[in-house]
Amino acid sequence: TLPVPVARSYFADYSSYTANYILITERIPFGVEPVERAYLKGWDHLIPEVEEHYRVLARSLAKLAGAHKAGRLGDDVETLFPFARSARDFAPIDDVAGRVDRLIDFVVRVAPQLFVEGADDSRFLGRLRDDLIFGLQRKDAIVAYLHRDVDYVSFCHPNLNPDNAWFWRDERGQLQAGLLDWGGAGQMSIAQALSGMLMMVEPERHLAMVRTVLETFIAGYAADGGPQIDFEELHLQYKASLFSTALGLIVGMIVDLLPQF
Numbered sequence: 568t569l570p571v572p573v574a575r576s577y578f579a580d581y582s583s584y585t586a587n588y589i590l591i592t593e594r595i596p597f598g599v600e601p602v603e604r605a606y607l608k609g610w611d612h613l614i615p616e617v618e619e620h621y622r623v624l625a626r627s628l629a630k631l632a633g634a635h636k637a638g639r640l641g642d643d644v645e646t647l648f649p650f651a652r653s654a655r656d657f658a659p660i661d662d663v664a665g666r667v668d669r670l671i672d673f674v675v676r677v678a679p680q681l682f683v684e685g686a687d688d689s690r691f692l693g694r695l696r697d698d699l700i701f702g703l704q705r706k707d708a709i710v711a712y713l714h715r716d717v718d719y720v721s722f723c724h725p726n727l728n729p730d731n732a733w734f735w736r737d738e739r740g741q742l743q744a745g746l747l748d749w750g751g752a753g754q755m756s757i758a759q760a761l762s763g764m765l766m767m768v769e770p771e772r773h774l775a776m777v778r779t780v781l782e783t784f785i786a787g788y789a790a791d792g793g794p795q796i797d798f799e800e801l802h803l804q805y806k807a808s809l810f811s812t813a814l815g816l817i818v819g820m821i822v823d824l825l826p827q828f
Contacts, residue, residue: 570630570639570791572745595745601735608730609767616742617768618776620734623744624727624764625780629787632721632757637792640722648722648753656710657815663703666822667696673825702814709811713756713804718794723760725751728767757784757796758804762812781805 575593582588597605611617634640660666675687685691702709714720724731724746731748761784765773781801789795 568639570634571627572743573749574745574747595733595747597733603734605733606729608728611729611768611772614729617729617772618779619742620729620744621765621768621776621780622783623734623742624729624732625761625783626787627732627744627746628723628727628757628760628764629784629793630791632723632760633788633791633793635722635754636788636794639792644722650717650720650754657706657819660703660815660819663700663818666818667699669825670817670822671696677825678828698810699814699818702810703818706811706814709807713758713808713811716800718796719757719801719804720754721757721788721793722753723755723757724749725753725755725760725763727760727764756804756808757788758801758808759812761801762805762808766812777802777805 574595576590577593578589578591580589595605596602606614614620635644671692674682674692679687726748727746732744732746734742734744737743761780765776765780768776781798785796785798785801
């Protein structure tokens, strides 16, 4: 039994031949009291009390990870979700320098109006170029670092943006959350799960929220059966995870989309 509310599952089937699937679950009554309306991915600026929503998500993630560490997720969790396959990685990327240069050209020449003031600064872009190339040359070491200490690896939901949850307030007025979209759940770096959760917050608000979210997770993780982990270590892993994700996303995906625009 999971330690967080989930939508009841009624029927599921999957074809390994066509990759078609069907999943029928309990209907969540979004927008019907006391359940809040459904939130769209990436539209965090429209969520009231968004910081409170992320604290509740961090607490939910801590309950899940703590229950795993305490052995409350069942005897077969290690078989169904083995640690050996937990690393969230991306494929090697060819022509790294060329791809980064195409990105910089897009920022400076093609569409500078899409970026914040100062993004076309030559010193900033030079540092960005060096950092991206440095990171891509060492991506395997970064991923290995994120999985070297088992206290910082647990069963997690990998994509806890607010659109993958439903929220309501209980009789005391406390915000509660149920979790949706469990594709990709399993043992993974806790820092990767947390950075995936916060990836849609606007940059300025993101910087202001990180400490609170990490501290909320650390306290809940220990309270629910996990080990007591160190804030500074988790924060470093969090930054390493953001760096790793940015490498794969920016250089491995976004550059390929630029010719379409």
